[in-house]
Amino acid sequence: MLPKLLLIEDNPSISKIQRHVALRIGYHVDVADSLAAAIDLIEVNDYFCAVVDYVLPDAPGGEAIPLTIGASIPTIVMTGKLDDKTRDTVMRYPVVDYITKESRQAYLYLETQLKRLPRNEDVRVLIVDDSKNTRNYIKNLLLRHKYLIAQASDGEMALEQLEKFDDIKVIITDNEMPNMNGTALTSKIREKFNSEDKVIIGISGTDDNRVSANFLKNGADDYLRKPFYPEEFYCRVSQNLDMQENIATIRRQANSDYLTGLPNRRYFFEQASNLLKRQKFAHQVAMLDIDHFKAVNDNYGHDAGDLVLKEVSRLFDTMFGKEHLIARLGGEEFAVLFKDEQHENNQRLLDQFRDTVSQLEINHQQETLKVTISIGAIVQDTQNIDELLKPADIYLYQAKEQGRNRLIIGS
Template identity: 60%
Template sequence: MLRKVLIIEDTPTIAKVQKHIASSVGYDVDVATTLESAKRLINDHDYFCAVVDFVLPDASNGEAIPYTVKANIPTIVMTGNLESSTRDTVDKYPVIDYITKENKQAYQYLKKQLQRLPRNEQVKVLVVDDSAATRRHISSLLERHKYQVYVAGDGVEALETLNQNPDIDVIITDNEMPRMRGEELCAEIRRLYSNDDKAIIGISGTNNAYLSARFLKSGANDYLRKPFNPEEFYCRLSQNVDMLENIATIRRQANTDYLTQLPNRRYFFEHASKLLAINSRQNQSSMLAMIDIDFFKKINDQHGHDAGDKVLQSIGECFEKFFQHDLYARLGGEEFAVLFRSASSTDNMAQLEQFRLFLEKNSSSLTPYHIPFTVSIGVVDKTIESIDPLIKIADENLYTAKESGRNQIAS
């Protein structure tokens, strides 16, 4: 179900632009031109957020702002200007942001904020400070923007929290704390996690001119001096979360096959080596299956490369269904690989047979071209620490399956 956003704006052209922006990023949009009409909509619907004009026909002094805030609707204020009196009124309320309607950039910024709010629900932030009041203040700022919040009273507690919740994305840490100072915490986090995995923002109330540099040299990504302006806090935080998201996107693109969206050869070899090393240390064998689509060249020749692409995509979807707990990838062309995590060769072989049989019976219904296809599979089960010889043996068994009539498993 789409998230709903309420736009309260009495100028039709501006409301139209705002509605277009919100719709383009995936919101279901309602528009109110007065505070009174907004109240009726709020009574009837649950809103994920609201974009509120400061001046309305029946609310010329920003009265719509406390109404949406009191209704627990995260609120973005848009104003024609930001005179000191307007700014003072806006600052009284815990709004997400305020934006002046002065140029195109304002609407691009609105789009960014509307995109970030749903994303923030998945972002985990750890606040580390020995002051309970400071923890509460920063937590309230974060919760206003829909971040998931964890708290710790010092560096030692922070490391315990990170150990229990390794998917925390951002750490905001004070420096002056008992047991472990913030800069020491930074250094320890960087020993465990790279800049690509977690962002650290240092904060401090001291006037030490060198502390910001010490934080950055210890591994922090950013630094803020207390008391900080909430607007600057949000900007710095968003930039760091954007950075982590961009890095994750680059990683995903580098490790994903563009056509099937399966892991690619690079990803497979990197992670297979780690899994084989673990199995070898435990004196446990590793089962690898090499899978090849039968007569794939004939599919391309008879039906075209678009049809061949659809066949590859359909088998990629089957991998996610049949081998979701294992390491699998498209190695190239019509060749795929599965490295099983289970030590039970009997279960693994049964899983492969179910996969082969499913394609034999259902492949013609998997693409719009209704092309029936089968796969041949070569399997090896061996205790070995290197992936290359394992692939070589599985390839030889795959060749045997092909030579023996295809649509079968050879080991």
């Protein structure tokens, strides 16, 4: 279901731009050109967030802001006024942000905020501070932006929270705390997690510049001195999360096959080596190959071949990708390394996959394409992935030699 956005704006040209931005992101948009119209819409709709003009014909002093805030709607204020009095009036309310309508950049910034709000619902932030008032203040700032919250009163409790919540992506930690201070906590976290896994933002009320340096040297990504402006706080959190997500995207692209989206050969070998070292039991691996794939390309064209690869990969990911290590090794060849010792169950799953592929009907232009797949598998106690794949490849070759569309399990 699309999130609902309420635009309160009396200028048709501006509301048109705002609506275009929101629709492009994926919001369902309602537009109110007055306070009265906004009241009517709020009475019959639940809104994910609102973008509110400061000056309206029937609300010239920002009266629409307490309307949406009072209805528990996260609110972004857009205003053409730049004076301090307007800013102070806006910031008396727990708004998500305020944006001045002074340039094209304002609408790019609005787009950034509207994109991030839905994503924030999956981001947990750990607040670490021995002051309950400070924790509550930061918590309330973060809740405006729909973040999930975890809290700790010192470094030792923070480490317990990290064990409890595996979805913590940001740690905001004070330095001056009992038991374990912020810089020691930062160093401890970095023993296990890098910046791609957890963002750490240090905070402190001290005037000692060495504190910020110590935080950064111990692995923090950023630092804020208390008291800080809410706008600066939000920008620092958002920018660090954006950087974390950009790095994750680059990593995902480096580890994924460009055509199918499956993990690629490089990722498979890297993860398989780590898995075999951690899990001390006999593992099962399977090599899978689409039968007569060259004939598909020759007879129907490479776009048909690509479609076959995508459809088989989609099924492959659905049946194996959630629990086991899979990859497209190259061309029409795939591999799966099972992460458990349920060898008989895994063999049945492999044969079920083979049978399901044989029943696939792939529509391409005016043709219905059908393919089969051959599988070779082996169970062996080794920490070397090559020692698993080589015999599995031999049994795959035997499956091809014996008529294709079959599974051969080696011993």
